[in-house]
Amino acid sequence: MTFDDLHIGSILVSTVRNAPVLIFAGMAGLFAERSGVIDIGLEGKILASAFVSAAVGFATQNPWYGVMAGIVVSMLLASLQAYIAITQKGNQLVAGIAINIAMSGLTFVVAQYFFQQGGRTPDLGSARLFDVVLPGSAAVEHIPFLGWFYAHLIGGHSVLVYLAFALVPLVHWVVYHSRFGLRLRACGENPHAADAAGVNVERQRYMAMLIAGFLCSFSGAYLSIVQSGFFLRDMSAGAGYLALTAMVFGNWRPLYTFLGCLMFGFFGAVQIQIEGVELPVIGRLPGAMIQMVPYVLTVIVLAGLMAKSVAPKALGSPFVKSR
């Protein structure tokens, strides 16, 4: 096996292409959980938005209408979660799981009803989001390394990829340097203190959930209208949970969550690349074994073998105003 067999270049490019699904969902989860609401329903929101984006994108032949429809659906689901977690003071875990299961069924039923293709939507074809070609890409193409770096690693992705990467510093700024972020963190750490300081905890949490719904929708839209070009049953395949884990891994901090997302994106890329490749000592790895790697890694991360993570203190507990 030589270095070239592993296709480091294509692994890096597909890492960049894999990561946005996790980055959008990870940043979404970060807003929800920093406000004190567990968002285990990311998976269901991704799935719903992926389906609606693909279906509307196909029907209108315009990907942007798809993205917008995805935003609406994902924010509606987030409102439902917020209603349960904040107004009803119900069990947040159960609500999230319920949304995930219900969406897994509903997206199939509706996709089947409209398209009769076994729960799949038709190919979006030209209604997929186009890739950005950076100016001068053709000119530098022949320069070794630099040409590849500029035209394929940095350039040549969909707008949503750039949006995802740009989101990270923005979220960092909002969470740590804005008034909204200060209140957000206060609600997640000590809602009673925040309340005493005059913050409307319930409204803050609703806002956080709506932002989460908004951001999470891009995850689904990216899956269906950028990555695959169609919706497929259960196509999120655990991305919501992986994003959540990246967040736990990153200690509920935007920059480290981003690194976690990149790591999972990298493993996803490696999985595709080394499938069928003869490796030294271990030989050929069966695809399913490689498929397991991110999940096993997640368990290892959760077990605290890499770093100890500290959740927002009020995470998961409904806020009851003290009298």
Place this chain on the structure above:
Amino acid sequence: MNKDLPRWATGFVMPLLNLLSALLVTALVIHLLGESPTESLAILVNSAVVNPEGLSYTLFYASTFIFTGLAVSIAMEAGLFNIGAEGQMYFAGLGLTLAMLTFDSSLSAWLLIPIGMLGAALFGALWAFVPGYLQAKRGSHVVVTTIMFNYIAGALMNTIIVKLVPAGEQNPASRAFAAAAEMPRLNQWFPILGETPLNISFFLAIIALVIYGVVVSRSSWGFKLRATGLNKHAAHYAGIRISKMIIIVMLISGALAGLGSVNSIMGSTHYLSLNFVGGAGFIGIAIALMGRQHPVGIFLSAVLFGALTQGGFDLSLEKQNIPPEMVILVQGLIILFCGAMENLYAPAIAKMLKLKK
């Protein structure tokens, strides 16, 4: 659970109202799909309850669901949300199959059935042990780890089942077991049930329900279990070793989920196949929430889900716009209304009761 209301209201009226709400939303979806909800309900009831063969299938599915429901319930009693019944039952199928492939040619049915159950329970418990251990010792949340273990089980079984496929076969399944390893079917004694797979696992499930009821609410261990679930810190001060409790409960939970595979494999297919669990583990979550972790509630919810599964199949044959996946949506809605929004109607009921006084 609302403490201001009488027990009949929290234990019976509220779950019923929540269930009706979930079914109402389902009816709305069916209506939007252009089918008649009332007609669909009639087809469902007829094929799942009225017709004896259908009822037999309903109880067959219910037997598996009782085990997965019990698995989720017992963990819930200790305050643990085990989402991994799906993976635990899947992995348990491997334990059962390995036991059968080893012994089915040499032992009699009297020994094979207990050995199969043992294999299933052991592998199910093993698959639940790691999340339990990590929760107890490292504080990793059991919800996320069990979800991960579902995915890991799925990927792992993909690789393992291929190795069990007999030479010359194409189907991703193990060889069929010898006839001695088949659970006796109830249609031997009740011919009216027809050619249905309902087998003595149904009685095993009932026995499991009774044992669960006695152990959880009548034994001292059950008291410690519930104390852990109600208030971990108080239980710790009362001298209960929480981490040991968590690990033991997860082992039992996994073993119960594992026993669900006995009905599915030894009672019906007689071989291990890809994805044989088919969501029974997730249905266990809905059953535990709707049945409020009470044996009678678990039984009734399991029968309801058995009827939905059986009736859902027939419904999807007759109604073009209603695929069998509709059951997954109903499941999600029931978890939503009976679990997350369980107190939705509490204020209204409280108001009504006060008006009467």
